[in-house]
Amino acid sequence: xxxxxxxxxxxxxxxxxxxxxSAYFLFKNSSSTGDPRGLTKxxxxxxxxxxxxxxxxxxxxxxxxxxxxxTNASFKGKNTVLFFSEGLMCYPACWNQIAGFGTxxxxxxxxxxxxxxxxxxxxxxxxxxxxxxxxxxxxxxxDVGGSVSGKLGLLSLPSSMHRGxxxxxxxxxxxxxxxxxxxxxxxxxAMANDLLIEKITEFNK
Numbered sequence: 001x002x003x004x005x006x007x008x009x010x011x012x013x014x015x016x017x018x019x020x021x022s023a024y025f026l027f028k029n030s031s032s033t034g035d036p037r038g039l040t041k042x043x044x045x046x047x048x049x050x051x052x053x054x055x056x057x058x059x060x061x062x063x064x065x066x067x068x069x070x071t072n073a074s075f076k077g078k079n080t081v082l083f084f085s086e087g088l089m090c091y092p093a094c095w096n097q098i099a100g101f102g103t104x105x106x107x108x109x110x111x112x113x114x115x116x117x118x119x120x121x122x123x124x125x126x127x128x129x130x131x132x133x134x135x136x137x138x139x140x141x142x143d144v145g146g147s148v149s150g151k152l153g154l155l156s157l158p159s160s161m162h163r164g165x166x167x168x169x170x171x172x173x174x175x176x177x178x179x180x181x182x183x184x185x186x187x188x189x190a191m192a193n194d195l196l197i198e199k200i201t202e203f204n205k
Contacts, residue, residue: 046157049154052153052180053181053182053183054181055180057075057174059071061148062142062143064140064141070115070141078113078176080115081114081200082115082117082172082173083098084117084143084167085097085117086160086166086168087118087125093189095128099132099135102137103137107196108139112197114139116138117142118141118143119142119146146166149166149167154185157170170186171184171185171192173200
């Protein structure tokens, strides 16, 4: 075998080894981060959201469109979905989810309630209702200024389009005793009705 052929063979073997080694380390890193895509490690913000599970919701206070005050006691007695979103500026994804809760009978029963929490004022939210009348059927609470969203650590999650100032598309699910049983931050901003019903059914078995 000529020296040129030997050199080419050695180069080919070296390249193959490099490719195999790279694939191994990518797989190893993917497994260790818990992200099947191997892109990023779970952020501290995600960890903060997950830390709510299994505990009573921190004390919060919100108002509905009529000025009625909701506290943690208001969430007891029913399985409660709290959907935090940017609200008015999150069109159409958040609007569709809010309207979806209002028109889905599964979330308006003696056992389950869905409450969408908005950072808008009730007056500003009326503009959304005028544009999408189905929104009027939803149960909405107002977190003007985002203070409650901030207290719960929802302002810097992956779904937030305005990190540090506004929530994105985040669900917190409470059982009838007011204990957080499921959380989900969804950067894809998809409709989650079926998933949420599935989770509620699971923890009520």
